[in-house]
Amino acid sequence: MGPxxxxxxxxxxxxxxxxxxxxxxLARLVARCHPASHPWSGVQTAAYRRVWEQLEIGVEADRPLAA
Structure with missing residues (x-):
């Protein structure tokens, strides 16, 4: 079962x-898109945590987003 x-x-x-x-x-890609000079919203922080947790589980790399 996937993410x-x-x-x-x-x-x-x-x-x-x-x-x-x-x-x-993940850290490198996010740093490129979200400069440290702009505080994150709660939604962005939660999103980062969610992706971090999924990496811990070990999903396939480079899987495209579903449409």
Whole structure:
């Protein structure tokens, strides 16, 4: 069974369209799109946590977002 809908929504909130290959990749990709000079909303923080948790479970890397 693949990631749930809230996982794909979390990727979209973070401006990502594929699953990062690792937590390091997640941090790098998010830093590129979300500069530290702008505070995150609660939604963005929750989205980052959701993707981080999914990486812990170990989903396939580079899977495209469902339409």
């Amino acid at each position: 749930s809908a809230d996982y794909w929504a979390a990727l979209a909130v973070l401006g990502l369209n594929t699953m990062p290959g690792s937590r390091r990749d």
